[in-house]
Amino acid sequence: ARAIHLADYQPFSHLVDQVALKFHLSPQATKVQARLEMRPNPARGAGHDLRLDGEGLRLMSLSIDGRALSVQPDDTGLTIPAAELPDAPFVLETEVEIAPEGNTALEGLYMSRGLYCTQCEAEGFRKITFYPDRPDVMARFRVQVVGDLPVLLSNGNLVAEGPGWAEWDDPWPKPAYLFALVAGDLRAHSARFVTMSGRDVALNIWVRPGDEGRCAYAMDSLIRSMKWDEQVYGREYDLDVFNIVAVDDFNMGAMENKGLNIFNSKFVLASPETATDDDFARIEAIIAHEYFHNWTGNRITCRDWFQLCLKEGLTVYRDQQFSGDMRSHAVKRIEDVLMLRARQFREDQGPLAHAVRPESYVEINNFYTATIYEKGAEVIGMLKRLVGDDGYARALDLYFERHDGQAATIEDWLAVFQDATGRDLTQFKRWYSEAGTPRLRVTDDFNDGTYTLHFEQENPVTPGQTVKGAKVLPIAVGLLNPNGAEVVPTTVLEMTETRQSFRFDGLAARPVPSILRGFSAPVLLERAVSAEERAFLLAHDTDPFNKWEAGRALAKDLLARMVTTGAAPGPDWLDALARVAQDDSLDPAFRALCLRLPSDDDMAQTLHASGHVPDPAGIYAARRRMGDALAQRLAGVLPGLMAGLAEPGPFTPDARAAGRRALRLAALSLLSRVDGGTAARAAFAAADNMTEEVGALSCLLDIGAGQEELARFESRWRADRNVMDKWFALQIGFASPERAAEVTRALTEHPDFDWKNPNRFRSVIGALSGHHAGFHHISGAAYALVADWLLRLDPLNPQTAARMSTAFETWPRYDADRQGMLRDVLRRMLATKGLSRDLSEMAGRMLG
Numbered sequence: 001a002r003a004i005h006l007a008d009y010q011p012f013s014h015l016v017d018q019v020a021l022k023f024h025l026s027p028q029a030t031k032v033q034a035r036l037e038m039r040p041n042p043a044r045g046a047g048h049d050l051r052l053d054g055e056g057l058r059l060m061s062l063s064i065d066g067r068a069l070s071v072q073p074d075d076t077g078l079t080i081p082a083a084e085l086p087d088a089p090f091v092l093e094t095e096v097e098i099a100p101e102g103n104t105a106l107e108g109l110y111m112s113r114g115l116y117c118t119q120c121e122a123e124g125f126r127k128i129t130f131y132p133d134r135p136d137v138m139a140r141f142r143v144q145v146v147g148d149l150p151v152l153l154s155n156g157n158l159v160a161e162g163p164g165w166a167e168w169d170d171p172w173p174k175p176a177y178l179f180a181l182v183a184g185d186l187r188a189h190s191a192r193f194v195t196m197s198g199r200d201v202a203l204n205i206w207v208r209p210g211d212e213g214r215c216a217y218a219m220d221s222l223i224r225s226m227k228w229d230e231q232v233y234g235r236e237y238d239l240d241v242f243n244i245v246a247v248d249d250f251n252m253g254a255m256e257n258k259g260l261n262i263f264n265s266k267f268v269l270a271s272p273e274t275a276t277d278d279d280f281a282r283i284e285a286i287i288a289h290e291y292f293h294n295w296t297g298n299r300i301t302c303r304d305w306f307q308l309c310l311k312e313g314l315t316v317y318r319d320q321q322f323s324g325d326m327r328s329h330a331v332k333r334i335e336d337v338l339m340l341r342a343r344q345f346r347e348d349q350g351p352l353a354h355a356v357r358p359e360s361y362v363e364i365n366n367f368y369t370a371t372i373y374e375k376g377a378e379v380i381g382m383l384k385r386l387v388g389d390d391g392y393a394r395a396l397d398l399y400f401e402r403h404d405g406q407a408a409t410i411e412d413w414l415a416v417f418q419d420a421t422g423r424d425l426t427q428f429k430r431w432y433s434e435a436g437t438p439r440l441r442v443t444d445d446f447n448d449g450t451y452t453l454h455f456e457q458e459n460p461v462t463p464g465q466t467v468k469g470a471k472v473l474p475i476a477v478g479l480l481n482p483n484g485a486e487v488v489p490t491t492v493l494e495m496t497e498t499r500q501s502f503r504f505d506g507l508a509a510r511p512v513p514s515i516l517r518g519f520s521a522p523v524l525l526e527r528a529v530s531a532e533e534r535a536f537l538l539a540h541d542t543d544p545f546n547k548w549e550a551g552r553a554l555a556k557d558l559l560a561r562m563v564t565t566g567a568a569p570g571p572d573w574l575d576a577l578a579r580v581a582q583d584d585s586l587d588p589a590f591r592a593l594c595l596r597l598p599s600d601d602d603m604a605q606t607l608h609a610s611g612h613v614p615d616p617a618g619i620y621a622a623r624r625r626m627g628d629a630l631a632q633r634l635a636g637v638l639p640g641l642m643a644g645l646a647e648p649g650p651f652t653p654d655a656r657a658a659g660r661r662a663l664r665l666a667a668l669s670l671l672s673r674v675d676g677g678t679a680a681r682a683a684f685a686a687a688d689n690m691t692e693e694v695g696a697l698s699c700l701l702d703i704g705a706g707q708e709e710l711a712r713f714e715s716r717w718r719a720d721r722n723v724m725d726k727w728f729a730l731q732i733g734f735a736s737p738e739r740a741a742e743v744t745r746a747l748t749e750h751p752d753f754d755w756k757n758p759n760r761f762r763s764v765i766g767a768l769s770g771h772h773a774g775f776h777h778i779s780g781a782a783y784a785l786v787a788d789w790l791l792r793l794d795p796l797n798p799q800t801a802a803r804m805s806t807a808f809e810t811w812p813r814y815d816a817d818r819q820g821m822l823r824d825v826l827r828r829m830l831a832t833k834g835l836s837r838d839l840s841e842m843a844g845r846m847l848g
């Protein structure tokens with residue numbers, strides 16, 4: 001398939017002012033009538049052919065200004081020759097037929113358990129009607145939905161309705177990817193919101209009958225998001241209604257369609273009995289993310305898909321700020337960095353590395369990546385650090401003022417920062433164009449009261465990018481004196497050269513540096529640090545991120561020694577962690593994060609980056625030994641720690657209560673290793689909420705027990721799809737490496753393994769690829785099983801198959817045997833007849 005290049009961008013030949021759509025819904029033959037008011041685009045001049053995108057559409061009729069035309073569509077659309085087109089405004093009308101029931105790709109108009117729904121980003125609208133399906137074509141939409149169904153929804157405001165039909169009008173011009181339609185038997189959980197200028201907005205969360213009681217948290221999150229966007233960014237909602245719909249079959253988390261967000265039901269439905277604390281936090285974040293898109297994505301959209309980070313990086317950055325404000329900034333930052341390293345660093349250090357703004361793609365769906373989203377957000381965090389909070393606020397105000405109603409670019413984005421702050425961002429722009437995680441090496445010296453930090457940055461080669469310049473790195477640094485007092489508070493050093501040194505004068509003694517506070521730049525920090533210094537920072541650093549990072553580095557250094565030299569866990573780490581665990585002055589959520597051991601994949605990444613070939617079985621065994629050693633060290637204090645964290649009242653999902661549960665479960669997990677699971681069995685039996693039920697079950701599975709509890713869990717929750725996804729995933733996640741593939745295979749034969757449902761597929765096949773030692777077991781059984789299932793899914797749902805193929809992206813890290821097997825699997829995929837464009841692009845890029 002042909003690649004699309006950023007350099008080839010041209011404005012579209014025509015403009016669309018108004019779209020009128022009429023849908024006659026029917027599972028096998030939905031009729032879509034479209035009336036487009038168009039005119040030649042003055043930016044391109046007159047005399048151009050009109051190319052409309054369209055895929056899998058049965059064209060019934062086409063006319064221009066009422067004159068029928070006989071044009072034959074091809075596989076990807078149709079072309080109306082310039083000779084047939086007026087040089088003035090005209091009306092193009094089409095009628096097509098589509099079959100939503102047979103749409104398994106979940107893109108375009110499809111059906112999810114009797115519900116009609118749409119997914120148009122990035123290029124799904126072309127599966128609904130012939131249209132210029134590109135984000136820079138913005139138009140007003142009026143939509144009539146006809147169907148014998150109780151609820152008929154589309155974007156904008158409801159303007160008329162009658163039995164079996166409803167008409168919606170969206171006054172805000174939008175690209176087609178934000179179009180949405182939902183129809184079916186739904187019930188609303190409703191509320192109202194009055195905006196800062198007094199607009200009364202009806203809020204509805206639409207769910208299947210019976211699920212109405214699980215919407216309160218999502219609604220509360222929505223209201224808090226609306227308020228926050230007004231208070232922090234001055235952004236107000238702009239329609240009379242905001243609808244959210246929960247659907248069970250969905251390729252991703254949620255979609256920000258104008259005024260009609262569509263969600264994967266697992267990111268809406270929550271009650272204490274069915275959702276864990278992590279689920280609650282994720283719902284809050286995703287509801288906020290989609291709502292925030294109303295301004296960063298919808299009112300200001302992207303000129304083309306190369307600019308995807310313009311809306312996604314900024315909206316992730318905003319949802320991270322929001323979650324930090326709602327919960328704890330320290331905990332949120334640590335969680336975000338854990339995620340960044342697990343997903344984006346992994347991507348950036350492998351064959352799929354690409355720039356935050358890529359310059360070419362074959363299938364845009366393959367670029368909804370951690371780099372676009374999470375690194376895109378990191379870049380904005382750096383920008384804010386460099387220009388300061390006031391500069392950021394001025395730049396954002398200018399962005400909204402200057403680009404409202406437009407389809408913008410990264411150049412436009414950087415220009416508002418330059419214009420609002422006077423800062424030249426030419427060098428900073430490399431963050432958008434160059435892939436790869438910079439390595440930042442640090443040394444230091446101390447002479448006559450002057451302490452100097454010497455930095456050297458290396459920007460590694462990535463696929464297709466060999467020569468790179470130095471990046472602008474905001475390096476937040478603080479200095480502590482040998483007693484642990486802070487002598488230099490956080491200062492942001494701006495590194496712009498490949499090598500650069502920074503001096504601190506007037507110090508009485510050699511300080512201990514705390515470098516990259518708050519993880520101020522997404523780099524790999526390399527500095528030889530002793531275990532004593534790490535323990536010192538864990539005890540004394542005033543920056544919560546670096547305090548955690550010191551403990552993390554201590555654990556990773558130890559784990560690396562255990563794997564590579566067979567060392568045993570020594571007192572440095574055990575004593576330091578024991579102190580943190582029992583330090584009641586620290587937030588329990590923070591302590592729980594400190595007790596979490598580095599994941600196997602994280603260790604494999606770290607070992608590979610430091611020149612080792614990671615041994616998955618060795619990492620797994622060492623991590624288990626490490627957990628056992630910690631459990632023995634803390635055994636005497638765990639029951640007391642847990643008792644002190646008990647929550648007397650009923651379950652509440654707030655951050656404080658969640659943090660206490662997290663620490664209690666971390667303690668229970670350690671205790672289970674020394675008490676044979678007695679306490680966890682009791683906790684499972686007593687649990688009145690899903691956090692503790694799943695937490696206790698995990699503790700048991702982790703020590704090779706829990707079969708009885710698993711069976712009880714299954715019989716209790718069999719009717720609940722979202723809860724059962726956990727049941728499937730847990731068994732695989734906690735299987736021994738030798739058994740992981742076999743456990744997975746057996747679960748694929750379970751009657752409830754509905755592999756066409758993306759959530760269920762992810763909770764089984766995704767759980768195996770997320771089990772590092774199980775996936776990389778030397779038998780190769782898991783490689784083969786995952787590949788077989790991806791190939792089975794690909795013809796039905798290429799988007800999800802391609803996304804999950806990233807399981808194989810780390811192949812260059814491993815030994816020759818594993819590399820051989822992994823490459824063979826990728827070659828086998830690539831050689832499969834009829835492989836989708838999605839999966840073949842991914843397999844091809846992974847093979848290089």
Ligand code: HT7
Nearest residue numbers: 119121122251252253254255368
């Ligand atoms: N903007 C959306 C990204 C998206 C998507 C969502 C659901 C299904 C398929 C999708 N393709 C792209 C979600 C977001 O970032 O908010």
Ligand code: ZN
Nearest residue numbers: 289293312315
């Ligand atoms: Zn988004």
